[in-house]
Amino acid sequence: MQKYAKQFINGEWTDGTSDKTLENVNPFNQETLFTMASSSEEDLDRAYRAAEQAFPAWRDTLPSEKQQLLHRVAEIMQERKDEIVRLLVKEAGSSGIKAQIEFGAALRIVQESASFPYRMKGQIMASDFPGKENRVYKSPKGVIGVIGPWNFPFHLSMRSVAPAIAAGNTVVLKPATDTIVTAGSLIADIFHEAGAPAGVLNVTAGRGSEIGDAFVEHPVPKVISFTGSTEVGSHIASLAGKHIKETALELGGNNAFIVLEDADVDRAVEAAVFGKFLHQGQICMSVNRFLVHDSIYDTFAEAFKKRTAALQAGDPSERETVVGPLIKEDQVERIMKDVNESIEQGATQILGGDAEGTLLHPIILTDVTEDMPIAKNEIFGPVAPLIRFSTEEEAVKLANSTPYGLSGAVHSTDIHRATEFAKQIETGMIHVNDQTVNDEAHASFGGEKASGIGRFGGEWALDKFTTEKWLSIQDGKREYPF
Known part of the structure; x- marks a missing residue:
C-alpha cells in the first residue's frame, strides 16, 4: 500500500508538503499500513489550479472519448476487483460481504455515468417575441471539490467523482483520513490507468483541521460534494454559503x-x-x-x-x-x-x-x-x-x-x-417490505431536513454537476416600446 502514500496532483504522485503526517491504520488489528506527509494548503491550491487548467480541454473533449474513459475505468475496476475488495477489508474494516456490495455499487455508478456525455441535452423553445428563438444549453459547472467518507469510501467517493467527470467537469478529491486509499488514491490510480488527462482528477489527503476549510473556501471549485456527518456538513454549508457556492450534501440519518x-x-x-x-x-x-x-x-x-x-x-x-x-x-x-x-x-x-x-x-x-x-x-x-x-x-x-x-x-x-x-x-x-440500505445508480438518492441537500444518482447527479444557460437569438428587427 506504500505506493498510495502520496498526493496525486496534475497527473503525478507527489509527497505532501505539510510538516504534519497521516497514519493509515487497519481498524481491526491497529496495524499501521503506512505513514505519509499530509497535504498543505499550497498542495491544495496546486491541485485546484491543475483542475482549473485542465477543465476547458476536458469540457470540450468529444462525448465518445469521455464515455470511453468511463468504460475503461469500469473495465479496470473489474480487472482489479480482488485488490479493491482486499483494500476495503484492510483499510475500512469491511467484511468480505460488505466489500463485495460496495464494489458492485461503485461499478454501477461508473457504468451509469458512462451514459452522461450523451445525456447533456439542451432545449429549443418558442418565444413570445416575433423572430426570436430561445435555446437552453447544458454544460459542466467547472471544478468540483469532493470530500469522501470513511464508511463506504470507494463507492461514496466514486458516486461524485464518476458523474462529475463524465459530465465534463474536473475534480479535486479529499479522502477521509481514515481511508486515504479507498476513498482517494485508489480511485486516482484507476482513472490514471484508464487514461484520464492530467489534472482531470486530483487527490489531496490532509487533515480537516489543516485544509478542510480551505478546501471549501478556495475560489476555484464551483460545487462542494460532501458525504458525512450532519455537524460537518452544516459547517461546510455555512462556509459555502458565505461564498455563494453550491453544495451537494448527504448527511446523517435516524x-x-x-x-x-x-x-x-x-x-x-x-x-x-x-x-x-x-x-x-x-x-x-x-x-x-x-x-x-x-x-x-x-x-x-x-x-x-x-x-x-x-x-x-x-x-x-x-x-x-x-x-x-x-x-x-x-x-x-x-x-x-x-x-x-x-x-x-x-x-x-x-x-x-x-x-x-x-x-x-x-x-x-x-x-x-x-x-x-x-x-x-x-x-x-x-x-x-x-x-x-x-x-x-x-x-x-x-x-x-x-x-x-x-x-x-x-x-x-x-x-x-x-x-x-x-x-x-x-x-x-x-x-x-425491504430495509433502509438501498442505493441504485439510476435512482434519486438523498435526504430531507438535516439529512442533506440535493440528490445523487442518475439524472439527478447529472443535474447537480451541470448548469444551464438561456441563450436567445433575435432574427430581424425587434420593436421596443421606447
Missing part, C-alpha cells in the same frame, strides 16, 4: 424501520438484520430505530434476537464474518455510553454487549422510548433499539420525530396500506 401489525414477521426480521448490521451499522442509511406494533412486538423481538445471535463477529478478513470492527475505539466508547444511559432510563438489553477494542458485538435493546439517547442519536454501530407503537398515527409521529430524514422502511402485507403510510414519512427515501 432511519426508522416500521413493522405494522399485518407484516410478515419472518420477512421483516430478515430485512431488519441486513439493514441494521451490514458494515456494523456504520452506514448513513442503516436502521437506527425499529418501530414495532404492540401486537407483534414480542414475537418480532424474539425472532430478531435469534437471527442476530447467529451472526459471526470478528476479523473482517475471515470469510464467515458479518460484523467487523468499528473504525476507531472511541466510536465504541461513544455508542456504549448511549447504551448504558438508555439502560439506566429503562431499556432492557436482550442480546450482546461485549466489546474487544474496536469490535463491538451486536446489541439489541427492548423497552426503548424515543427520548432515550440510543433512539435520539445516530448510532452508527451495531445496536438495535426496539420501540413499541399501537396506532399508525403514533408510528408516523415517531418516525418523523427526529431532525433527520434520510431513509426508512415499512413492512405490511397490504402493499397499498404500506405505500400510503410511506408517503407520510418525511424522508428522501423509503422502502416497502
Whole structure:
C-alpha cells in the first residue's frame, strides 16, 4: 500500500508538503499500513489550479472519448476487483460481504455515468417575441471539490467523482483520513490507468483541521460534494454559503424501520438484520430505530434476537464474518455510553454487549422510548433499539420525530396500506417490505431536513454537476416600446 502514500496532483504522485503526517491504520488489528506527509494548503491550491487548467480541454473533449474513459475505468475496476475488495477489508474494516456490495455499487455508478456525455441535452423553445428563438444549453459547472467518507469510501467517493467527470467537469478529491486509499488514491490510480488527462482528477489527503476549510473556501471549485456527518456538513454549508457556492450534501440519518401489525414477521426480521448490521451499522442509511406494533412486538423481538445471535463477529478478513470492527475505539466508547444511559432510563438489553477494542458485538435493546439517547442519536454501530407503537398515527409521529430524514422502511402485507403510510414519512427515501440500505445508480438518492441537500444518482447527479444557460437569438428587427 506504500505506493498510495502520496498526493496525486496534475497527473503525478507527489509527497505532501505539510510538516504534519497521516497514519493509515487497519481498524481491526491497529496495524499501521503506512505513514505519509499530509497535504498543505499550497498542495491544495496546486491541485485546484491543475483542475482549473485542465477543465476547458476536458469540457470540450468529444462525448465518445469521455464515455470511453468511463468504460475503461469500469473495465479496470473489474480487472482489479480482488485488490479493491482486499483494500476495503484492510483499510475500512469491511467484511468480505460488505466489500463485495460496495464494489458492485461503485461499478454501477461508473457504468451509469458512462451514459452522461450523451445525456447533456439542451432545449429549443418558442418565444413570445416575433423572430426570436430561445435555446437552453447544458454544460459542466467547472471544478468540483469532493470530500469522501470513511464508511463506504470507494463507492461514496466514486458516486461524485464518476458523474462529475463524465459530465465534463474536473475534480479535486479529499479522502477521509481514515481511508486515504479507498476513498482517494485508489480511485486516482484507476482513472490514471484508464487514461484520464492530467489534472482531470486530483487527490489531496490532509487533515480537516489543516485544509478542510480551505478546501471549501478556495475560489476555484464551483460545487462542494460532501458525504458525512450532519455537524460537518452544516459547517461546510455555512462556509459555502458565505461564498455563494453550491453544495451537494448527504448527511446523517435516524432511519426508522416500521413493522405494522399485518407484516410478515419472518420477512421483516430478515430485512431488519441486513439493514441494521451490514458494515456494523456504520452506514448513513442503516436502521437506527425499529418501530414495532404492540401486537407483534414480542414475537418480532424474539425472532430478531435469534437471527442476530447467529451472526459471526470478528476479523473482517475471515470469510464467515458479518460484523467487523468499528473504525476507531472511541466510536465504541461513544455508542456504549448511549447504551448504558438508555439502560439506566429503562431499556432492557436482550442480546450482546461485549466489546474487544474496536469490535463491538451486536446489541439489541427492548423497552426503548424515543427520548432515550440510543433512539435520539445516530448510532452508527451495531445496536438495535426496539420501540413499541399501537396506532399508525403514533408510528408516523415517531418516525418523523427526529431532525433527520434520510431513509426508512415499512413492512405490511397490504402493499397499498404500506405505500400510503410511506408517503407520510418525511424522508428522501423509503422502502416497502425491504430495509433502509438501498442505493441504485439510476435512482434519486438523498435526504430531507438535516439529512442533506440535493440528490445523487442518475439524472439527478447529472443535474447537480451541470448548469444551464438561456441563450436567445433575435432574427430581424425587434420593436421596443421606447
